[in-house]
Amino acid sequence: MHRQLIVFPLLLALWLFAGCKQEYYEAGDGEYSLLTANFVEAHAAAPKTIDYVITDEGERLSLQQPQTVSWAAKTDSLYRAVLYYNYSGSNTVETVSLNKVSIAPITPKDSIKKDIKTDAVGLESLWLSKSKRYLNAAILVKSGETDNEKATHILGIVAVDTLHNTDNTSTLCLQFYHDQGGVPEYYSQRAYFSIPLQGVANDSVRFSITTPEGVTTKTFSIQ
Helix, strand or coil, X not given: CEECCCEEEECCEEEECCCCXXXXXXXXXXXXXXXXXXXXXXXXXXXXXXEEEEECCCCEEEEEEEEECCCCCCCCEEEEEEEEEECCCCCEXXXXXXXXXXXXXXXXXXXXXXXXXXXXXXXXEEEECCCCCEEEEEEEEEECEECCCCCCCEEEEEEEXXXXXXXXXXXXXEEEEEECCCCCCCEEEEEEEEEECCCCXXXXXXXXXXXXXXXXXXXXXXX
């Protein structure tokens, strides 16, 4: 029996969704009572070595112990990640876990040779980072076991249109692309990703995604 993994070709690239493994919080004085989570840009002081992060609120946090990770290949580079840490009021923090978050680049519509697929996925949350550098999402993808080794999810972010508004602003319209690709829909798996907005010159972005309840569309100001 072939088991589908959480590896999705992103049209011309590849996503590897690496979700959070720790999803708990305890009030009071328990083991995790100081636990905090942030999406961050993680700085590699050397290959596979993270020494500090910059949160989406713009705060720099030094790690008490540098973290060894497999996904930070280049020295003096920033990587998208989610950091779980114990916060005690200092800018030097104790790391609980540090996991890679997939970057979902924007693909121009002209690059799509076939129809844009909009098979439904669950949308847990969608939010703009305070720095307005990323649009972040948590989705639920239906998956399952199959004998078809060619069955695979294909997901992507497609720039489908630009709106020129009456107030002389412009809006970039983004469509979430999802082809279920013959994968069975037996259970849901959570996936996190960030869409980089640093190169978007428009005043806002409008994001549309098809869910089991219908199409959800949200607009975010990025200027």
